[in-house]
Amino acid sequence: MRLVLIGPPGSGKGTQAELLVARLGLMSIGTGAILRDAIAGRTDIGQAVGPLLERGAYAPDAIVNDIVAERLRDRPESFVLDGYPRTYAQAISLDDLLWQQLRKLDAVFHLTISDYDVVRRITDRRSCANPNCGGGTPPKRAMICDACGLPLTVRDDDTEATARRRLLAFHKNTDRLLEHYRDAGVLIEVPAMEPVETIYANIAKALRR
Numbered sequence: 720m721r722l723v724l725i726g727p728p729g730s731g732k733g734t735q736a737e738l739l740v741a742r743l744g745l746m747s748i749g750t751g752a753i754l755r756d757a758i759a760g761r762t763d764i765g766q767a768v769g770p771l772l773e774r775g776a777y778a779p780d781a782i783v784n785d786i787v788a789e790r791l792r793d794r795p796e797s798f799v800l801d802g803y804p805r806t807y808a809q810a811i812s813l814d815d816l817l818w819q820q821l822r823k824l825d826a827v828f829h830l831t832i833s834d835y836d837v838v839r840r841i842t843d844r845r846s847c848a849n850p851n852c853g854g855g856t857p858p859k860r861a862m863i864c865d866a867c868g869l870p871l872t873v874r875d876d877d878t879e880a881t882a883r884r885r886l887l888a889f890h891k892n893t894d895r896l897l898e899h900y901r902d903a904g905v906l907i908e909v910p911a912m913e914p915v916e917t918i919y920a921n922i923a924k925a926l927r928r
C-alpha cells in the first residue's frame with residue numbers, strides 16, 4: 720500500500736502516519752522528522768535548511784525530492800509519506816520516481832481543518848520536559864505535565880506568527896497539488912477535527928474500498 724498524507728501543520732497527520740505504521744506495518748517517510756534530525760545532527764542538509772524552517776519557510780524541492788528518492792530506492796512495498804509532496808513540483812517528482820518503478824500511489828488523504836483551528840492547535844501544543852514521559856497537550860494546569868508534574872515546554876516553531884507563516888505557505892502550494900491528485904482519482908478528504916481514532920477509522924474504511 721502506497722499512501723500520502725496531506726494536511727496543514729497541526730492537522731494531526733503525523734499521528735495518523737504513526738498509527739498506519741503501527742497497525743498496518745507501513746514504512747513511514749516523514750520529511751519533517753528527517754529534516755529536524757538533519758538540523759540537530761548539523762549535517763550539510765541540516766545547515767542549509769535550518770534557517771529556512773526557523774523562519775517558517777519550507778525546504779527547497781530539490782532537497783526533499785532527494786531525501787524521498789533515497790528512501791524509496793529499495794522499492795519498499797508499503798509506505799506512508801507524511802509532509803511530502805508539499806508542492807506540485809514535488810508531486811511530479813514523486814510520480815516520475817514511482818513510474819520508473821512501474822507503480823503508483825494507492826491513495827492520497829487530505830486532512831481538512833480550518834485555519835482558525837490550525838492556529839489554535841499549534842499554539843496550544845505542549846510537551847513534557849521529560850523526554851521519556853510523552854505527556855503534553857492539553858494539560859489541566861497551565862504548563863504542568865498531567866502525567867508526571869514536570870514543567871511543559873513549547874516547541875520553538877510553535878508560535879502563532881510561525882503558524883500563520885506556515886499556513887500561508889501551505890495554502891500557496893497545496894491547491895494545485897490537491898487538484899493534481901483529484902484529477903488522478905486518488906484524493907480522499909478526511910475531516911481532521913474529529914478524535915484521533917475517528918480519523919483513523921475513516922482512513923481505514925477508505926482503504927478497504
Ligand SMILES: [Zn+2]
Binds near residue numbers: 848
Ligand atoms: Zn511528563
